Amino acid sequence: MKKLVIVAALVVCAGVSAFAQGQVQFNNRVLNELVSPIFNPQTATPSAVTRGQPTNGTPAGTTTYTGGGLAGTGFTAQLWSGTNGAPASSLSAVVDPAGTTTFRTGGFAGFINGTAPVIAGQLPGATVALQIRVWDNRGGTITSWSQVNSSIANASSDIISYTLGGGTVTPPSMLGINSFSLAVVPEPSTIALGALGIGALLLRRRK
Secondary structure: OHHHHHHHHHHHHHHHHHHOOOEOOOOOEEOOOEEOOEEOOOOOOOOOOOEOOOOOOEOOOOOOOOOOEOOOOOEEEEEEEEEOOOOHHHOEEOOOHHHEEEEOOHHHOOOEOOOOOEOOOOOOOOEEEEEEEEEEOOOOOOOOHHHOOOOOOEEEOOOEEEEOEEOOEOOOOOOOOOOEEOEOOOOHHHHHHHHHHHHHHHHHHHO
């Protein structure tokens, strides 16, 4: 009888240790808690990242975005993590496949389709650094952050401190993740064409 009790206890402990891993609520739209849409490059300043909550965000802010919200599978959002207080250069992509996703369409346009990815090696209750990195995946051809360059629309969120859920604790919302716009630097050929167009207009005016 004692052996059976011991075996049962070991099974329970093994089950708890297997599931008690730190998790994140990877979602930037949680009704009445967090609404932080991510936007296309700003129309007037596409090469600069704009940050801050819009008026319809939660919490509400005052930042104006002119590029429209991201929507659909053409954009990838990836979760990066590290030790609490770590700089962006020390963060690593979350290996759980649920840590990489695309965007919703329709009524949820511009919001990450969140799940609860596991942060490897971290227990529930641990505080970690988290960041969201987003890019135009060019029809699924750009599959990792390492492939992204300045000519591909991309940006990163601010880094936040986050206390992990998991086990019997529901992961909390990613409070502190604010809205931001992607940025893109036009390719040289595009810049050259633009300069030629401006030059042509100036010559026409002088004539």
